[in-house]
Amino acid sequence: xxxxxxxxxxxxxxxxxxxxxxxxxxxxxxxxxxxxxxxxxxxxxxxxxxxxxxxxxxxxxxxxxxxxxxxxxxxxxxxxxxxxxxxxxxxxxxxxxxxxxxxxxxxxxxxxxxxxxxxxxxxxxxxxxxxxxxxxxxxxxxxxxxxxxxxxxxxxxxxxxxxxxxxxxxxxxxxxxxxxxxxxxxxxxxxxxxxxxxxxxxxxxxxxxxxxxxxxxxxxxxxxxxxxxxxxxxxxxxxxxxxxxxxxxxxxxxxxxxxxxxxxxxxxxxxxxxxxxxxxxxxxxxxxxxxxxxxxxxxxxxxxxxxxxxxxxxxxxxxxxxxxxxxxxxxxxxxxxxxxxxxxxxxxxxxxxxxxxxxxxxxxxxxxxxxxxxxxxxxxxxxxxxxxxxxxxxxxxxxxxxxxxxxxxxxxxxxxxxxxxxxxxxxxxxxxxxxxxxxxxxxxxxxxxxxxxxxxxxxxxxxxxx
Amino acid sequence: xxxxxxxxxxxxxxxxxxxxxxxxxxxxxxxxxxxxxxxxxxxxxxxxxxxxxxxxxxxxxxxxxxxxxxxxxxxxxxxxxxxxxxxxxxxxxxxxxxxxxxxxxxxxxxx
Numbered sequence: 001x002x003x004x005x006x007x008x009x010x011x012x013x014x015x016x017x018x019x020x021x022x023x024x025x026x027x028x029x030x031x032x033x034x035x036x037x038x039x040x041x042x043x044x045x046x047x048x049x050x051x052x053x054x055x056x057x058x059x060x061x062x063x064x065x066x067x068x069x070x071x072x073x074x075x076x077x078x079x080x081x082x083x084x085x086x087x088x089x090x091x092x093x094x095x096x097x098x099x100x101x102x103x104x105x106x107x108x109x110x111x112x113x114x115x116x117x118x119x120x121x122x123x124x125x126x127x128x129x130x131x132x133x134x135x136x137x138x139x140x141x142x143x144x145x146x147x148x149x150x151x152x153x154x155x156x157x158x159x160x161x162x163x164x165x166x167x168x169x170x171x172x173x174x175x176x177x178x179x180x181x182x183x184x185x186x187x188x189x190x191x192x193x194x195x196x197x198x199x200x201x202x203x204x205x206x207x208x209x210x211x212x213x214x215x216x217x218x219x220x221x222x223x224x225x226x227x228x229x230x231x232x233x234x235x236x237x238x239x240x241x242x243x244x245x246x247x248x249x250x251x252x253x254x255x256x257x258x259x260x261x262x263x264x265x266x267x268x269x270x271x272x273x274x275x276x277x278x279x280x281x282x283x284x285x286x287x288x289x290x291x292x293x294x295x296x297x298x299x300x301x302x303x304x305x306x307x308x309x310x311x312x313x314x315x316x317x318x319x320x321x322x323x324x325x326x327x328x329x330x331x332x333x334x335x336x337x338x339x340x341x342x343x344x345x346x347x348x349x350x351x352x353x354x355x356x357x358x359x360x361x362x363x364x365x366x367x368x369x370x371x372x373x374x375x376x377x378x379x380x381x382x383x384x385x386x387x388x389x390x391x392x393x394x395x396x397x398x399x400x401x402x403x404x405x406x407x408x409x410x411x412x413x414x415x416x417x418x419x420x421x422x423x424x425x426x427x428x429x430x431x432x433x434x435x436x437x438x439x440x441x442x443x444x445x446x447x448x449x450x451x452x453x454x455x456x457x458x459x460x461x462x463x464x465x466x
Numbered sequence: 467x468x469x470x471x472x473x474x475x476x477x478x479x480x481x482x483x484x485x486x487x488x489x490x491x492x493x494x495x496x497x498x499x500x501x502x503x504x505x506x507x508x509x510x511x512x513x514x515x516x517x518x519x520x521x522x523x524x525x526x527x528x529x530x531x532x533x534x535x536x537x538x539x540x541x542x543x544x545x546x547x548x549x550x551x552x553x554x555x556x557x558x559x560x561x562x563x564x565x566x567x568x569x570x571x572x573x574x575x576x577x
Contacts, residue, residue, distance in 0.1 A: 076545070077541045077544050077545060078557070079577065080537045080568070080572035080577040081569060081577065083560060084565050084566075088566065097562045098565055098566055099567070104566045
């Protein structure tokens with residue numbers, strides 16, 4: 001302890017007690033009274049406890065070091081759409097209460113309910129009807145197998161059925177369907193991946209003879225044997241889609257070639273399996289079925305090359321209206337150009353899709369426009385990044401009936417190109433939508449026109465409160 | 467300069483007109499902003515005519531538009547409610563016989 005506290009003499013020294021005059025050693029517990037310092041016994045007898053600690057200094061209460069925010073779930077105001085859907089859900093059994101259902105477009109309602117992921121087995125009944133001949137469900141994610149089976153009981157007269165996202169559909173559903181759906185002619189399923197091979201075979205055997213359209217996307221369990229059964233049971237099939245089938249390969253094409261009445265064929269691939277159809281077998285297939293095809297789609301079969309187009313499609317297809325050859329990186333600009341020069345004009349193409357074929361460029365675009373100028377309504381060259389400005393400027397002039405255009409990621413698209421498309425020299429166009437994502441030469445001065453939706457202009461991002 | 471005069475035209479109130487019945491509804495701008503569609507229409511930067519004229523036409527019956535405006539007012543009032551405030555249920559104020567049409571309108575207007 002420092003010596004100069006001012007009060008007590010240094011610790012360890014001798015001092016005289018003020019009361020009894022005896023000498024004692026000063027410690028830090030030495031207490032004084034008015035006259036002087038006391039020795040330990042006198043201090044005790046005077047009542048003062050030398051060992052008493054000084055009264056603790058009053059501290060400020062320790063400030064809260066952590067500010068804990070009380071996080072309570074704030075329930076935001078419910079959306080009007082959500083509330084309407086709840087109301088509809090609760091009035092399913094008294095549909096008359098919902099007003100004039102005839103005046104309302106039920107398909108639109110189905111889209112809205114699906115879009116907000118609110119479609120479930122309860123409110124889906126709103127769209128069922130004994131007299132329905134056609135039914136489209138845009139999001140069947142929440143429907144389980146019993147709901148799918150019930151669908152056939154509640155819509156017995158269906159002719160056309162389309163179900164998107166039917167991931168929970170199991171084999172039992174197809175078994176039940178093979179005993180009902182007396183009038184079914186066209187079945188379109190997206191992602192029925194749980195359905196197993198025996199169920200497919202059983203269903204196809206039962207319903208094949210009455211089917212004109214069999215369109216399935218994304219089924220890893222559909223085997224070649226299923227296909228053979230289909231060939232056997234439905235030889236007059238018009239519409240066939242076996243898209244994103246991981247088991248599909250060239251050997252299937254021989255079977256498919258037997259569907260000589262095909263008007264629509266979609267064999268797009270599932271890129272994840274890395275299996276692609278190859279050109280030669282596809283050419284053989286087209287020899288057999290190409291004649292009547294109005295729609296041909298072979299997207300994402302990455303090994304297909306120019307020969308498939310030149311020796312397959314150009315030689316054997318005479319009635320094409322929709323041609324989709326997207327994501328085929330082996331196609332070349334000259335190849336595609338030569339193809340369109342060679343393709344007979346009896347193919348009055350309304351819809352052409354060469355998106356994400358990176359080599360496809362100006363020569364091909366000019367050839368497309370030359371071939372299909374009179375009939376083209378929808379053109380998609382998204383990802384054909386090298387197409388030059390001159391070719392792009394031709395689009396407005398060359399295709400007066402164009403309603404939909406996708407030039408996303410075509411780097412040479414700029415304000416002038418958009419202008420030439422919107423306002424061709426010859427007058428008005430029928431254009432409704434332009435997609436130009438990734439075209440960074442378009443500025444905010446991009447021309448606009450009433451009635452035309454232009455999506456993907458980068459300077460618009462600031463206007464969208466994302 | 468043009469932008470200044472456009473900004474000057476922005477008023478506190480906007481008008482929503484029902485194309486089918488001709489009824490018009492005048493609501494505060496904040497209330498209309500509760501609808502995604504109206505927010506974009508009235509945004510002066512977006513370049514739509516509605517932005518300068520503060521008027522927007524909607525292709526719905528007047529009853530439906532009225533209910534949507536009622537909802538937007540409700541939403542505006544309770545949007546900033548604290549966690550303990552009781553928000554009255556708007557759902558009971560929707561008569562079921564307009565539910566389907568109202569759903570289509572609500573979806574279109576992004577309400």
